[in-house]
Amino acid sequence: MKIRSTKQQLLNAVNIAGRAVAVKTTMPILECLLITADNMGISIMANDGEMAVNTLIPSEKCEVAEAGTIAVEAKLLSEILRKISSSDDAEVILSSDGNLVEISSGKAMFRIQEKDPVQFPELPSVNENVKVILSEFTLKEIVRDTIFSISLNDSNRMMTGELFEIKDNVLTVIALDGHRVSIRNTPLTASYDHVRTIIPGKTLSEVSKIISGDAEKNVVISFDPNYVSFRFDETLMLSRIIDGDYFRIESMLTSDYDTKITVNKKEFLDAIEQSTVLIRENDKKPLVLKIEEEKLGLRVNSLIGSLDASLPAEKTGADLMIAFNPKFLLDALRVIDEETVTLYMTNSKAPCFIRDEKKTYIYLILPVNFNPAAY
Amino acid sequence: MKIRSTKQQLLNAVNIAGRAVAVKTTMPILECLLITADNMGISIMANDGEMAVNTLIPSEKCEVAEAGTIAVEAKLLSEILRKISSSDDAEVILSSDGNLVEISSGKAMFRIQEKDPVQFPELPSVNENVKVILSEFTLKEIVRDTIFSISLNDSNRMMTGELFEIKDNVLTVIALDGHRVSIRNTPLTASYDHVRTIIPGKTLSEVSKIISGDAEKNVVISFDPNYVSFRFDETLMLSRIIDGDYFRIESMLTSDYDTKITVNKKEFLDAIEQSTVLIRENDKKPLVLKIEEEKLGLRVNSLIGSLDASLPAEKTGADLMIAFNPKFLLDALRVIDEETVTLYMTNSKAPCFIRDEKKTYIYLILPVNFNPAAY
Numbered sequence: 001m002k003i004r005s006t007k008q009q010l011l012n013a014v015n016i017a018g019r020a021v022a023v024k025t026t027m028p029i030l031e032c033l034l035i036t037a038d039n040m041g042i043s044i045m046a047n048d049g050e051m052a053v054n055t056l057i058p059s060e061k062c063e064v065a066e067a068g069t070i071a072v073e074a075k076l077l078s079e080i081l082r083k084i085s086s087s088d089d090a091e092v093i094l095s096s097d098g099n100l101v102e103i104s105s106g107k108a109m110f111r112i113q114e115k116d117p118v119q120f121p122e123l124p125s126v127n128e129n130v131k132v133i134l135s136e137f138t139l140k141e142i143v144r145d146t147i148f149s150i151s152l153n154d155s156n157r158m159m160t161g162e163l164f165e166i167k168d169n170v171l172t173v174i175a176l177d178g179h180r181v182s183i184r185n186t187p188l189t190a191s192y193d194h195v196r197t198i199i200p201g202k203t204l205s206e207v208s209k210i211i212s213g214d215a216e217k218n219v220v221i222s223f224d225p226n227y228v229s230f231r232f233d234e235t236l237m238l239s240r241i242i243d244g245d246y247f248r249i250e251s252m253l254t255s256d257y258d259t260k261i262t263v264n265k266k267e268f269l270d271a272i273e274q275s276t277v278l279i280r281e282n283d284k285k286p287l288v289l290k291i292e293e294e295k296l297g298l299r300v301n302s303l304i305g306s307l308d309a310s311l312p313a314e315k316t317g318a319d320l321m322i323a324f325n326p327k328f329l330l331d332a333l334r335v336i337d338e339e340t341v342t343l344y345m346t347n348s349k350a351p352c353f354i355r356d357e358k359k360t361y362i363y364l365i366l367p368v369n370f371n372p373a374a375y
Numbered sequence: 376m377k378i379r380s381t382k383q384q385l386l387n388a389v390n391i392a393g394r395a396v397a398v399k400t401t402m403p404i405l406e407c408l409l410i411t412a413d414n415m416g417i418s419i420m421a422n423d424g425e426m427a428v429n430t431l432i433p434s435e436k437c438e439v440a441e442a443g444t445i446a447v448e449a450k451l452l453s454e455i456l457r458k459i460s461s462s463d464d465a466e467v468i469l470s471s472d473g474n475l476v477e478i479s480s481g482k483a484m485f486r487i488q489e490k491d492p493v494q495f496p497e498l499p500s501v502n503e504n505v506k507v508i509l510s511e512f513t514l515k516e517i518v519r520d521t522i523f524s525i526s527l528n529d530s531n532r533m534m535t536g537e538l539f540e541i542k543d544n545v546l547t548v549i550a551l552d553g554h555r556v557s558i559r560n561t562p563l564t565a566s567y568d569h570v571r572t573i574i575p576g577k578t579l580s581e582v583s584k585i586i587s588g589d590a591e592k593n594v595v596i597s598f599d600p601n602y603v604s605f606r607f608d609e610t611l612m613l614s615r616i617i618d619g620d621y622f623r624i625e626s627m628l629t630s631d632y633d634t635k636i637t638v639n640k641k642e643f644l645d646a647i648e649q650s651t652v653l654i655r656e657n658d659k660k661p662l663v664l665k666i667e668e669e670k671l672g673l674r675v676n677s678l679i680g681s682l683d684a685s686l687p688a689e690k691t692g693a694d695l696m697i698a699f700n701p702k703f704l705l706d707a708l709r710v711i712d713e714e715t716v717t718l719y720m721t722n723s724k725a726p727c728f729i730r731d732e733k734k735t736y737i738y739l740i741l742p743v744n745f746n747p748a749a750y
Binding site: 084 | 451459484486641648651685686
């Protein structure tokens, strides 16, 4: 194999595919990139066993002097490419004799050991019949707005993924961890078949790192009984899905409430940030919200000290004192782009809902117990 | 005590003094700031036992409603000030009843426990007769240009500091770690008494983080038999010195050489950076320089792979092959601001000198053993 391209083209492709390189593995071949050169161009692939990424440098952006396939350690190749020249436009030549790869640019030449490409796992064949098309911008937003509320603890594997459900031309994405539920409803412009599948959180965060977030570019998501795939630009990302029947949460999603308040989002966020100064991991004191006429009070009373803050609020319904883990409020507020947010509550034991009128986002957060006399 | 100032003034002073707050200590009072309010203004002090910083918010920039002294946990106060308002100009009020400090701004009020200020160590009295004045810019440069070559391992305590020697109206600063020596000579505009003192590396790196680096602002450095002090702006930094008779290195500083090469600094730096891709901690392979007519070759041969690079060079004297730990070359080259650098060498066993004509900087680096047949 012998190929030529620019430092930038190669490094970009290596970084994209690199998202699926295995980090801790007993199979060293999964730490490699498989590089295939043919008349299509140069394709670079990684596969960590759960997820695979294949990206192409099309033939018009590179030169394939000799077709072939090699496997090389991903991290090493990426470091070499980063340092081989200070210019992004520098020409880089990769050539292999089946044992060593030579990587050269200008007056620098690296020689590193190849791995056996035959050991590299083949991509499963996937049925790409059931598709939905989103803009890169929309997919990135959906992931950003929900991914924080998956569970990182895989004692319940379904909680480490997100439900993608398409029904009545709406894509509903749900993430939950037992303390909260985050929901994003996205109207779709076309009509699609019913889909209900659980995509691993890791797959979603990696795909959202690779895509640019451009509103003019599309991602085609295909659903197979065992896999999900994302196609965009010159890249295919393929991932196993999580088996199981996802939680039925419809019954939790009441629209009734006894207390409703609307506050400025930034003021609320700043006040909650203040409360976190006094709340440490090993001292699980809650943030208490004291909802009164025209006013939202925030109180903390911890081993470290106390905080008493307030902000103006528009209130409908009854006064209420209710307590939360401030992290869950912060996570939701940080991804809401509106200037004001509205909270819907029933009592101090029932879930609080943060949602917009159209329910494009719904954040359900469970309150925590507290002793009202202390606040 | 009751004081008023802006978030920015207070936070800035807390951050400056915070440089001397103890991190791991068995004396909790050393994790505190001592805040004293009187007719001078508000002074904030920290002392970790080795080093103390005292900084003043002068009375024209604050309001002392009630004089007094308090001690509060430094980290907590800094976090509260950072989050108490989103505006740097917001007024912050600190008031103490001798048990709790109230810190308030706008509609937020924190209450935290005070510590007993009586426990706070007093500053030693220091003789400030022997002084030298440098600009903040010059002091920052001197530290940046040498600090990397102190030893982090304190088996030889003198190597963890830097020699500051004033003689014949030149300030010579030396740092060495057994593998290399870094020297900065700074001509002084005034005449000073002879000084030879070892300043702890930590003191120098902290002072250079606090000072702005402004060429128009001065730092007054005073030398006492046991202490060194730095005065700048409204701040005093005081530190113990390291006892001992510093290494006499004059005999190592020969000006003789058999091979001299001049290369473009950035090209040389980039090529050495490349070599580090192949050299890992646990595989101490050297970087071999092959000096020939008009050309500097760089070779690495490690378990990971090989590198062969070259750059144009102006050479005087004999051809030479010589090997180095690339880190030591990198550290020196990164702080040299000139476009070209010149290396002076005798043979593959003798130190290499990187220095300018006027010897404002001298980097002596010991070569390492290698097997010439393998390169």
